[in-house]
Amino acid sequence: MNLTILGCYAATPRSLTNPTSQVLEMKNRMFLIDCGEGTQVQLRKNKIKFSRINHIFISHLHGDHFYGLIGLISTFSLLGRQNDLHVYGPKGIKEVILLLLKTSGSWTSYNLYFHELDSKESEVIFEDDKVIVSTIPLKHRVYTNGFLFQEKTGDRKLNLDAVNEYGIETCYYNKVKSGSDMTLEDGKVIPNELLTFDPYPPMSYAFCSDTLYDETIVSLIRDVDVLYHESTFLDIDEQYCEKTMHSTAKQAAEIAVKANAKHLILGHYSTRYGSIEPFKEEAQTVFENVHLADDSKVFEFN
Amino acid sequence: MNLTILGCYAATPRSLTNPTSQVLEMKNRMFLIDCGEGTQVQLRKNKIKFSRINHIFISHLHGDHFYGLIGLISTFSLLGRQNDLHVYGPKGIKEVILLLLKTSGSWTSYNLYFHELDSKESEVIFEDDKVIVSTIPLKHRVYTNGFLFQEKTGDRKLNLDAVNEYGIETCYYNKVKSGSDMTLEDGKVIPNELLTFDPYPPMSYAFCSDTLYDETIVSLIRDVDVLYHESTFLDIDEQYCEKTMHSTAKQAAEIAVKANAKHLILGHYSTRYGSIEPFKEEAQTVFENVHLADDSKVFEFN
Numbered sequence: 001m002n003l004t005i006l007g008c009y010a011a012t013p014r015s016l017t018n019p020t021s022q023v024l025e026m027k028n029r030m031f032l033i034d035c036g037e038g039t040q041v042q043l044r045k046n047k048i049k050f051s052r053i054n055h056i057f058i059s060h061l062h063g064d065h066f067y068g069l070i071g072l073i074s075t076f077s078l079l080g081r082q083n084d085l086h087v088y089g090p091k092g093i094k095e096v097i098l099l100l101l102k103t104s105g106s107w108t109s110y111n112l113y114f115h116e117l118d119s120k121e122s123e124v125i126f127e128d129d130k131v132i133v134s135t136i137p138l139k140h141r142v143y144t145n146g147f148l149f150q151e152k153t154g155d156r157k158l159n160l161d162a163v164n165e166y167g168i169e170t171c172y173y174n175k176v177k178s179g180s181d182m183t184l185e186d187g188k189v190i191p192n193e194l195l196t197f198d199p200y201p202p203m204s205y206a207f208c209s210d211t212l213y214d215e216t217i218v219s220l221i222r223d224v225d226v227l228y229h230e231s232t233f234l235d236i237d238e239q240y241c242e243k244t245m246h247s248t249a250k251q252a253a254e255i256a257v258k259a260n261a262k263h264l265i266l267g268h269y270s271t272r273y274g275s276i277e278p279f280k281e282e283a284q285t286v287f288e289n290v291h292l293a294d295d296s297k298v299f300e301f302n
Numbered sequence: 303m304n305l306t307i308l309g310c311y312a313a314t315p316r317s318l319t320n321p322t323s324q325v326l327e328m329k330n331r332m333f334l335i336d337c338g339e340g341t342q343v344q345l346r347k348n349k350i351k352f353s354r355i356n357h358i359f360i361s362h363l364h365g366d367h368f369y370g371l372i373g374l375i376s377t378f379s380l381l382g383r384q385n386d387l388h389v390y391g392p393k394g395i396k397e398v399i400l401l402l403l404k405t406s407g408s409w410t411s412y413n414l415y416f417h418e419l420d421s422k423e424s425e426v427i428f429e430d431d432k433v434i435v436s437t438i439p440l441k442h443r444v445y446t447n448g449f450l451f452q453e454k455t456g457d458r459k460l461n462l463d464a465v466n467e468y469g470i471e472t473c474y475y476n477k478v479k480s481g482s483d484m485t486l487e488d489g490k491v492i493p494n495e496l497l498t499f500d501p502y503p504p505m506s507y508a509f510c511s512d513t514l515y516d517e518t519i520v521s522l523i524r525d526v527d528v529l530y531h532e533s534t535f536l537d538i539d540e541q542y543c544e545k546t547m548h549s550t551a552k553q554a555a556e557i558a559v560k561a562n563a564k565h566l567i568l569g570h571y572s573t574r575y576g577s578i579e580p581f582k583e584e585a586q587t588v589f590e591n592v593h594l595a596d597d598s599k600v601f602e603f604n
Contacts, residue, residue: 011377011380012342012373012377012380013340013342013343013373013377014343014346015346037339037370037373038340040314040315040339041316041317041340045317061405061406062406062407063372063373063376063406067376067402070365070369071315071339071369074365075313075314075315078313078314079314095401095405096401096405099397099401100365100369100398103394103395103398104365105363105364106364141407142406142407
């Protein structure tokens with residue numbers, strides 16, 4: 001599992017910083033999360049192939065999280081994309097994108113599917129054989145969801161020494177990996193646990209931006225491997241949180257503790273601060289394993 | 303008069319090139335022309351003060367000419383702008399921008415005026431005491447206008463030696479510059495031409511992008527000082543012009559010749575070409591005074 005931060009600064013694109021967007025690679029799938037203005041250029045700069053992005057998740061319809069979406073959708077068309085594209089986001093996103101396309105007298109070269117969200121409860125919005133994605137309802141000034149990406153438990157790992165020893169043919173390997181016992185030609189049954197190791201533990205990633213400090217999300221993200229939680233402010237500016245419905249670095253760390261997260265990544269920094277290091281220092285007074293998101297930074301988790 | 307190119311490449315933003323946007327400074331006014339994705343960052347990089355932009359002209363509603371507009375409008379609000387903002391563009395632009403603002407649950411901190419265009423004839427769309435702006439209807443796949451910016455003839459220039467010699471008091475200078483003759487205390491009338499020089503000749507700038515080669519624009523831009531004319535293709539690819547409704551560098555130069563322009567600036571290059579130098583070489587086979595637009599390039603004309 002790896003995460004490429006395309007942008008992680010609040011409010012407006014600037015010369016050297018970008019609004020929110022990130023790419024999560026999980027089980028060889030690429031998920032684009034949020035799409036602020038400039039995301040398509042950040043994808044190019046980070047050498048992420050456009051054709052690998054088939055699912056885009058939009059947390060909410062503030063500009064710094066989705067004003068790059070129409071440009072990306074248009075560019076996909078200009079490049080002759082054929083693959084289906086799925087967009088998951090708040091109700092209203094379809095109307096906006098379709099109006100923009102209609103206004104420019106254009107349409108996509110590929111099938112574009114919208115999955116509009118309006119539930120205030122967590123729900124599964126994507127599932128295939130390896131990954132499941134569900135919403136994390138957040139508290140912000142407009143309807144907002146975070147997203148929880150969970151790997152499904154994979155196949156058991158083949159014990160190569162053992163399968164060789166018992167003379168299991170390669171055509172049975174998938175059956176063995178799926179957990180079956182094997183019956184040899186002499187009728188002897190070899191229990192699966194002698195032929196395999198436990199599968200890699202499935203990993204999980206929770207994206208939570210933008211949100212007021214909200215303990216109700218803890219039960220949804222409990223034991224998550226990696227939590228990205230917004231930290232727009234430092235604790236000294238905590239008085240702005242209520243009105244703007246954002247969090248401090250300390251509050252993000254408190255959620256990480258309560259959720260028993262293994263890692264916390266901070267981001268969505270207000271541009272009022274000259275340096276982002278104080279965010280890490282503040283969060284580490286509460287939770288140890290803190291990382292700072294920054295544009296074009298890549299995190300690898302195994 | 304100076305022109306800052308913020309972006310001048312066709313179709314999509316890329317790591318090192320930007321879609322169309324430029325700032326024309328004329329008579330101390332700043333006019334933003336087109337606003338592709340990333341324009342607000344280009345404005346910052348080129349150190350153009352946001353507060354000086356009060357009039358934005360959008361040629362047409364293809365993404366590479368206006369997908370940066372909503373972000374700029376939003377950023378103006380986030381920065382607490384108070385000045386009125388006027389947007390001139392094709393009918394439909396207001397509906398799109400208002401829907402985007404409504405969707406994000408926000409509104410501007412300033413008065414936002416839309417001047418929607420749907421005329422197929424040239425019309426004056428802006429006029430104050432120093433500058434007049436009119437449309438140049440273009441031939442493109444969607445409704446498109448170029449824009450002609452013309453300085454008005456300014457005051458006559460004071461002949462300081464002469465006004466001193468005749469003892470004209472400073473409180474009469476404005477009257478003299480406006481063209482009045484002066485009557486001295488002894489009743490003698492001094493004709494204005496003895497007290498002043500001719501004013502600076504007014505300058506003009508024509509922005510023509512995107513368009514098929516179209517001689518009907520020649521009468522609208524005759525004798526223009528600076529013509530920016532799109533040159534999406536080189537002559538070897540002229541077969542694409544009809545379908546895409548774009549021009550070649552050679553065709554742009556032919557328009558410059560027919561219009562008796564003093565300078566021609568080329569831009570809106572297709573990204574299929576490795577270098578833009580061939581555009582200049584091709585245009586110069588027809589018209590001598592050719593310049594190549596490029597991102598962040600500034601042209602000064604006096």
